[in-house]
Amino acid sequence: MKMPAPDAALIARKGEIVRALSRIVPGEGVVSAPAALVPFESDGLSAYRQTPIAVVLPETTAQVSEILRWCQANGVKVVPRGAGTSLSGGALPLADSVVLGLSKFNRVLEVDYPNRCAVVQPGVTNLGVTAAVADRGFYYAPDPSSQIACTIGGNVAENSGGVHCLKYGLTTNNLLGCELVLMSGEVVRLGGKTLDAEGYDLLGLVTGSEGLLGVVTEVMVRILPKPETAMALLLGFETVEGAAATVGDIIAAGVIPAGLEMMDNPAIRAAEAFVGVGYPVDAAALLIVELDGPEAECAELVGHVERLAAARGANFLKTSTSEAERLAFWAGRKAAFPAVGRIAPDYFCMDGTIPRGRLPQVLARIAELSAEYGLGVANVFHAGDGNLHPLILYDADIPGQLERAEAFGADILKLCVAVGGVLTGEHGVGVEKRDLMPEMFDPTDLACQQRVKCAFDPGLLLNPGKVFPVLHRCAELGRVHVHRGKLAFPELPRF
Amino acid sequence: MLDTAIKVLKPTTADEVEAIVAEAGATARRIEVIGGGTKRAIGQMDPVDIVLSTQRLDRILDYAPDELVLTVQPGVRLADIEKLVAARGQMLAFEPPHLTRLLGARGEPTIGGVLGANLSGPRRVRAGAARDHFLGFAGVSGRGEVFKAGGKVVKNVTGYDLMKLMAGAWGTLAVLTEVTLKVLPAPRTETTLLLFGLADVRAAEAMTLAMNGPFEVSGAAHLPAFAAQAAPLKAEMAVTALRLEGCEASVAARAAGLAAALKGFGRIDTLDPEHSKAFWAQVREVEAFVGDPRPLWRLSLPPAVGWRGPHGLPGDALYDWAGGLACLLTEEPAEKVRAVAASLGGHALCLRGGPAFASRQGPLGALQDRVKAAFDPLGVLNPGRMDGAA
Numbered sequence: 001m002k003m004p005a006p007d008a009a010l011i012a013r014k015g016e017i018v019r020a021l022s023r024i025v026p027g028e029g030v031v032s033a034p035a036a037l038v039p040f041e042s043d044g045l046s047a048y049r050q051t052p053i054a055v056v057l058p059e060t061t062a063q064v065s066e067i068l069r070w071c072q073a074n075g076v077k078v079v080p081r082g083a084g085t086s087l088s089g090g091a092l093p094l095a096d097s098v099v100l101g102l103s104k105f106n107r108v109l110e111v112d113y114p115n116r117c118a119v120v121q122p123g124v125t126n127l128g129v130t131a132a133v134a135d136r137g138f139y140y141a142p143d144p145s146s147q148i149a150c151t152i153g154g155n156v157a158e159n160s161g162g163v164h165c166l167k168y169g170l171t172t173n174n175l176l177g178c179e180l181v182l183m184s185g186e187v188v189r190l191g192g193k194t195l196d197a198e199g200y201d202l203l204g205l206v207t208g209s210e211g212l213l214g215v216v217t218e219v220m221v222r223i224l225p226k227p228e229t230a231m232a233l234l235l236g237f238e239t240v241e242g243a244a245a246t247v248g249d250i251i252a253a254g255v256i257p258a259g260l261e262m263m264d265n266p267a268i269r270a271a272e273a274f275v276g277v278g279y280p281v282d283a284a285a286l287l288i289v290e291l292d293g294p295e296a297e298c299a300e301l302v303g304h305v306e307r308l309a310a311a312r313g314a315n316f317l318k319t320s321t322s323e324a325e326r327l328a329f330w331a332g333r334k335a336a337f338p339a340v341g342r343i344a345p346d347y348f349c350m351d352g353t354i355p356r357g358r359l360p361q362v363l364a365r366i367a368e369l370s371a372e373y374g375l376g377v378a379n380v381f382h383a384g385d386g387n388l389h390p391l392i393l394y395d396a397d398i399p400g401q402l403e404r405a406e407a408f409g410a411d412i413l414k415l416c417v418a419v420g421g422v423l424t425g426e427h428g429v430g431v432e433k434r435d436l437m438p439e440m441f442d443p444t445d446l447a448c449q450q451r452v453k454c455a456f457d458p459g460l461l462l463n464p465g466k467v468f469p470v471l472h473r474c475a476e477l478g479r480v481h482v483h484r485g486k487l488a489f490p491e492l493p494r495f
Numbered sequence: 496m497l498d499t500a501i502k503v504l505k506p507t508t509a510d511e512v513e514a515i516v517a518e519a520g521a522t523a524r525r526i527e528v529i530g531g532g533t534k535r536a537i538g539q540m541d542p543v544d545i546v547l548s549t550q551r552l553d554r555i556l557d558y559a560p561d562e563l564v565l566t567v568q569p570g571v572r573l574a575d576i577e578k579l580v581a582a583r584g585q586m587l588a589f590e591p592p593h594l595t596r597l598l599g600a601r602g603e604p605t606i607g608g609v610l611g612a613n614l615s616g617p618r619r620v621r622a623g624a625a626r627d628h629f630l631g632f633a634g635v636s637g638r639g640e641v642f643k644a645g646g647k648v649v650k651n652v653t654g655y656d657l658m659k660l661m662a663g664a665w666g667t668l669a670v671l672t673e674v675t676l677k678v679l680p681a682p683r684t685e686t687t688l689l690l691f692g693l694a695d696v697r698a699a700e701a702m703t704l705a706m707n708g709p710f711e712v713s714g715a716a717h718l719p720a721f722a723a724q725a726a727p728l729k730a731e732m733a734v735t736a737l738r739l740e741g742c743e744a745s746v747a748a749r750a751a752g753l754a755a756a757l758k759g760f761g762r763i764d765t766l767d768p769e770h771s772k773a774f775w776a777q778v779r780e781v782e783a784f785v786g787d788p789r790p791l792w793r794l795s796l797p798p799a800v801g802w803r804g805p806h807g808l809p810g811d812a813l814y815d816w817a818g819g820l821a822c823l824l825t826e827e828p829a830e831k832v833r834a835v836a837a838s839l840g841g842h843a844l845c846l847r848g849g850p851a852f853a854s855r856q857g858p859l860g861a862l863q864d865r866v867k868a869a870f871d872p873l874g875v876l877n878p879g880r881m882d883g884a885a
Contacts, residue, residue, distance in 0.1 A: 112797075112799075113707060114703050114707075114798075114799035114800075115797045115798055115799050115800075116706065116707065116798075137709075138707075158652065159652045159656070161650060161652075165650065166649075169623065169627065170650070170652070172627075172656065172659070173623050173627050182858070182862070186858040186862075187858070188858050188859040188862060189859070190859075192797075192840050192841070193797035193798075193840050193841075194795040194796055194797060194819060194840065194841045194842065195619060195620070195624070195795060195798075195816055195819045195820070196613065196615075196624060196663075196795045197663075198795070198842040198844075198852070198853065199852070199855065199859075199863050199881065200660055200663070200664060200668075200863050200866055200867075200881075201613070201626060201659040201660060201662060201663050202660075202859075202862065202863070202866070203659075204626055204656055204658075204659020204660065204662075205655060205656060205657070205659050205660050205866075207656065207659075208652045208655070208656050209655055209656075225706075225707055225708055225709050226709065227709055228709040228752075248561050251561055251563065251680075252560065252561050254584055254680030254681070254683065255680070256679065256680060293711065293741070293745055294709070294744075294745050294748040294749055294752070295748070296744040296745060296747070296748040297741060297742060297744055297745030297748065299744070300742055300744045300745070301742070353646070353648045353649075353650050353651055354648065355559065355562045355564075355647070355648060356561065356562055357559075357561060357562060382650070385648075385649045385650040386562070386648050386649065386650065387650045420647055420648070421646070421648050422646040422648055422651040422653045423653045424651070424652050424653050425648075425650040425651060425652065426650065426652055427652075428652055429652075429653060429654065433653075437653075437654065440646070440653055440654070441643070441644075441654060442642075444640050444641065444642045445642045445643050445644065445654075446654075447640075447642075448636060448640070448642045448644070448657070448869075448870070449644070449654050449655045449657070451869035451870070452655055452657070452660075452866065452869055453655075454869065455862065455865035455866045455868070455869045456862070456865075467654070478872070
């Protein structure tokens, strides 16, 4: 993984840069001592580390605006950062960059129940949004597993999902508006309390843009009334095929569960050893199905799902009988990553999405690759929407294993694309999948995306080295390709 | 704008679209892009040299009900898609309106047109808009380049979400040549609870109460007396309607719960599934305004205060999206309609009788212009279509 070559002249200007930032954010708002920069070297993708020139922690939109304006005028690269939980290296600093941390933007500004929305600062955690509205029976639907720590600003940047997005959508489907500061320092407001926005849907464009288009300084989210009841089922299968077929049957029966998760045997064992919630450790695959709504609906659908699972050979079947038990069913799944962290020193989490019908084939191929690379793999899977999370186990202290794990991961993602899927379902491209983008997109596709980048940040100063494998200068991309010469379709009527 | 002397080109492949757009760019000509042409009268258009119709890009490419995805060419008629997915017990959850009768248009709306206008129906409040079900596309930019974005699976964050940008771009950025949509299971049954005689402000309160409870309301509309007179309601007073969809047991339980919650709003009637369907089709198509020649507006407003918009503007209004969408017939000047909408934190789209969009202003307007230029720097596609009044 190569980052853009750092600009030594810029790094040499550290003193001047720190002074300028300190003028904008006085007090303790600028971090520049080498030891104090260590916590900002990496994010959730801990395989990669880089110390930035400095970290700046503004508290107001005006400060963010001034920082970006100064950095643009002085050619300084900026890497925005929320809680730093990105699994794709979205907040990985560059040696010649300033990290702009939004951790001090941590207030809930407004809850508007009649219009079912909350206005929060980007540093509020995902769970913090729900906490702010829970006493009135509301919640914020997207629930990435890192929701205790990850921030709503980071969720906007990554278009984060979670186990409930099958029914309730990703971040993009639950956002109403935001305040965005452009690299020029200009502040724009996108969307609002209305359902549809005016003009081009820049809110939709910015969501999931991985911090490359602007810095979000305020977020307006949709909040939902909590479902009356929620029940979860654990379904154990002797074969992966049986579990996969059951997922297809559930959807085909017209049931969209609130959550529909699958774990393979290594993941079941790791999770059970970690939390001990009664998962069937001998099963080849485990489904966790959550159904929510009125009690009458849950009862009917639970029976329906149980029958479908039994018909596909489920030999372990357990339905939650209390809220505590439902949460226990989820505890293993939500702790799958740390659980796997206990059985291997390091792991990479892949994030491809595939057409669900290809699951048995893809899992079989992943098992073959695991043997070929000599690295273990545990699979957790947002089965309902086809989003795979193979966890590749390796030991970074053993020479060569990191590179082997990277190559294994790349093979899995290429496989996802080859069967009609995509590189990333919810974690983002970041640096991790950046060089695989040509697997999905040809140079013209990428040029179209980069021109959008140029419309927001013509100097390419915001979060460089992420998402795009090759960065073209905006002037070069801006040239209009004029189609001359022989007509491609002479038989077509002409004007 | 509707100069019939202009040649209409009907390409049948993406390569043909590319050739047409590229050549237009090279020869400084401009193109109007149309699907069924039913929404052609919305907004203004600078003079064009060519009309490009997607009508013959009309193939259904892949429908995988178990994967919840459908890939089609943009010229496929909306009605044909509705029939196709209904046969497998599925639906386009955003319930796109046709608006053909409302706009007095001939022809059939296409899926490309629906996406280009980001049009959504009553289920918008629960299921999201057209843009929320738009998973991927291939198209030809104003530069005459074939490109694609998104994917053919329901969950994907690879690269910028250009689908959001294309939805509601009114064909000003690219000509779509292939689109992938998310489809969902259709509900097994539905019912509608009706409240009677509520003033607009009280109706807004009732709709807010319903939306804020655990009832999964999938349609919340308020029709003042003049509009409630039509079949199937034939009511003599204002009607506020709340739709519940799902499996039988669930709908029954939620209907009972909702009725109990709405006790303070007077008599409650219910519509059976068949009449409920007919009623919401009328709401979706704004049937009450068909044939009325007055200027026609869609006001997008914060739902709880939506009723205030039309109260500041003499005319007739209907409310959908729990108050978040007001359809308004008014003779008031366009600037005034936009100003009232803006004062409430909303905006207004003129469907007939005025400039469709507000003019772009300030840093946000400049950013929108740069986004347009990124895809269509020469202004080849639908020139002026999204521009506001000068």
